[in-house]
Amino acid sequence: MNTFMVIKSYGRKAAKANLLAQKRICELEDFISVTKAESDVCRVNESLGNEIVLHDETFFVLDFALKTADESSGVFNPLLYPVIREWGFTTGEYRVPAKPEIERLMGFTDYRKVKLNPEKKSVALEKNMMIDLGAVGKGYAGDCALQVLRQNGIKSAVLDLGGNVQVLGKKTDGSLWKIGVKSPWGEGTAAGLEVEDMAVISSGGYERFFEKDGKRYIHIFDGRTGFPAENELAAVTVVCKTGLLGDSLSTTLFVMGLEEACAFWRNRRDFDMILLTNDRRIFYTEPLSERISLLYPFEAVSVVE
Ligand code: ADP
Ligand code: MG
Numbered sequence: 001m002n003t004f005m006v007i008k009s010y011g012r013k014a015a016k017a018n019l020l021a022q023k024r025i026c027e028l029e030d031f032i033s034v035t036k037a038e039s040d041v042c043r044v045n046e047s048l049g050n051e052i053v054l055h056d057e058t059f060f061v062l063d064f065a066l067k068t069a070d071e072s073s074g075v076f077n078p079l080l081y082p083v084i085r086e087w088g089f090t091t092g093e094y095r096v097p098a099k100p101e102i103e104r105l106m107g108f109t110d111y112r113k114v115k116l117n118p119e120k121k122s123v124a125l126e127k128n129m130m131i132d133l134g135a136v137g138k139g140y141a142g143d144c145a146l147q148v149l150r151q152n153g154i155k156s157a158v159l160d161l162g163g164n165v166q167v168l169g170k171k172t173d174g175s176l177w178k179i180g181v182k183s184p185w186g187e188g189t190a191a192g193l194e195v196e197d198m199a200v201i202s203s204g205g206y207e208r209f210f211e212k213d214g215k216r217y218i219h220i221f222d223g224r225t226g227f228p229a230e231n232e233l234a235a236v237t238v239v240c241k242t243g244l245l246g247d248s249l250s251t252t253l254f255v256m257g258l259e260e261a262c263a264f265w266r267n268r269r270d271f272d273m274i275l276l277t278n279d280r281r282i283f284y285t286e287p288l289s290e291r292i293s294l295l296y297p298f299e300a301v302s303v304v305e
Contacts (some may be wrong), residue, residue, distance in 0.1 A: 003138070003162030009149055010097065010156040010172045021145040025161070028141045031058045032133045034081065035090055044123055045081065045130040048214050050125035051115075051122050059121040061140050061244070062114075068136075068164060068248040069111040069223065072264075077223025079109040081132035087228075089219050094210035102226040109226070135220075139201055139247025142166040146243075165200045166243050184235040184276055191282070192293040193239065201246030203254040204235030206278075215303070221298060222255050231257030234278045237286065240271035247274075258283065262304050273304075279283040 005025065007018045028218035033039045040058040048173075054062070082105045097105075098188070108128040115124040125131070146168050148156050158167040158177060158233040167177040172179045176196050180189035184206040193200060205218035205228075218228045236254040238246040249271055253261040258275060265273060265285055275283040281300040284292055289303060 004160075005162070006158075006160040007149075008158050009168075011154050013153050013241055014157075015158055016040045017149050017154045020152060021061045021148040021159075024144050024148045025141045028137070028144060028250065030059060031055050032137045032140075034132050034134060036162075041131055041133060042214065044125060047125065048284045049125060051117070051120075051124040053120060053122045057140075057144070058072065058133075059116070059118075059123070059218060060135055062123060062131060062242060063116060063118075064140075065102035065131075065136050066111055066114060066116070066131060072223075072252045072256070074111065074223045075260075076135065076248060077109060077221075078131050078133060078135070079111045079114070079129060080221055080223055081227065082128065083226040084099070084132065084219075084221060085130075087217065088210075090252050094212070094217070096212055106226045109223070135251040136244055136247045138164050139243030139245070142199065142243035161200055161243075162246060164243060167198055167200075167220060170196045180295075181237050181274060183237075185280070187296070189297045190276060190294075192234075192295055193288070194291045197241070197248040198239060199241065199243045200237060200239050201243060201250045202237040203230070203233055203250035205254075206235065220233055220251060222256055224246065229255040229257075231255075232277045232279070233257055233261075233275055235276045235277075236261070237274040238271055239273065239291075244275055245271060246252075266302060275304075 009018050034041050040054045044052045046179045068076045088098045092124040113126055142161050144161055155169045155170050159166045165179050179193045179200045183190040184204045206273040208219040209216050220229045222229050236250050238250045240246045272285045272288045282298045283302045283304050285304045
């Protein structure tokens with residue numbers, strides 16, 4: 001997944017369980033990578049409108065991603081790949097495409113046109129459409145890895161998949177895990193969170209970007225426009241029960257920006273979040289009050305209720 005991975009498990013069977021969890025993550029990557037030839041995602045993207053049968057896991061993640069697109073009115077959009085590719089974010093050959101070019105490619109990103117068949121676990125796109133599960137893959141892989149650990153008798157573990165942290169149970173001494181929320185300003189840890197059985201998933205513009213003529217272009221796009229997200233947010237961290245939900249929401253909320261993200265949370269309340277702004281303010285949802293410790297001299301602290 002083009003990133004690092006750390007698995008720490010505790011117990012007699014930890015070494016074997018870790019190996020199996022690692023294997024499971026690599027297997028999923030073989031299904032959902034957008035660059036690995038023969039992955040489910042690549043087969044779909046080369047299908048020229050033909051129906052493609054997927055592995056169960058790929059179908060499940062694609063179905064979830066399409067539902068997230070629906071729930072966010074296209075802010076989250078797993079069909080953006082034709083556009084993201086044009087900006088060079090898969091090849092590393094970065095460029096700023098002309099606006100008419102982006103508008104033309106946006107014509108191939110309507111997620112409502114994807115046809116899923118739940119019985120056959122198949123998908124059919126229209127010609128020129130492509131999928132990309134990059135915004136949810138790591139979270140789902142984390143869920144599957146924790147499941148493997150659980151099945152192998154592990155009761156206490158922490159997993160870090162490229163900055164997506166997921167914990168199983170509590171620490172072996174019975175205390176809560178203390179997870180650091182990375183500072184997007186390159187100054188260590190912005191906040192600490194005490195959690196058990198939880199996913200702590202972050203998205204931010206500081207992770208991957210390129211600069212052209214003094215302007216920064218990041219790897220998270222507004223699914224409605226095809227342009228990199230640009231608002232007052234520097235980073236979003238979602239705290240919730242599964243990696244899949246956390247990963248989908250961290251990307252979505254980051255694109256939404258401060259106000260829309262807060263409104264979205266007030267409607268749902270099935271997750272918690274920490275929003276860090278470019279002008280160094282922090283916003284966090286009320287249920288986190290007992291779990292959070294602030295480790296950075298923020299300009300302002302606000303609790304979202
Ligand atoms: P990361 O994987 O870097 O931690 P994210 O989970 O936010 O960050 O996922 C970013 C990836 O998701 C991008 O590299 C791109 O492949 C894809 N992506 C970018 N913008 C969107 C969007 N609006 N909706 C869905 N996927 C997106
Ligand atoms: Mg994400």
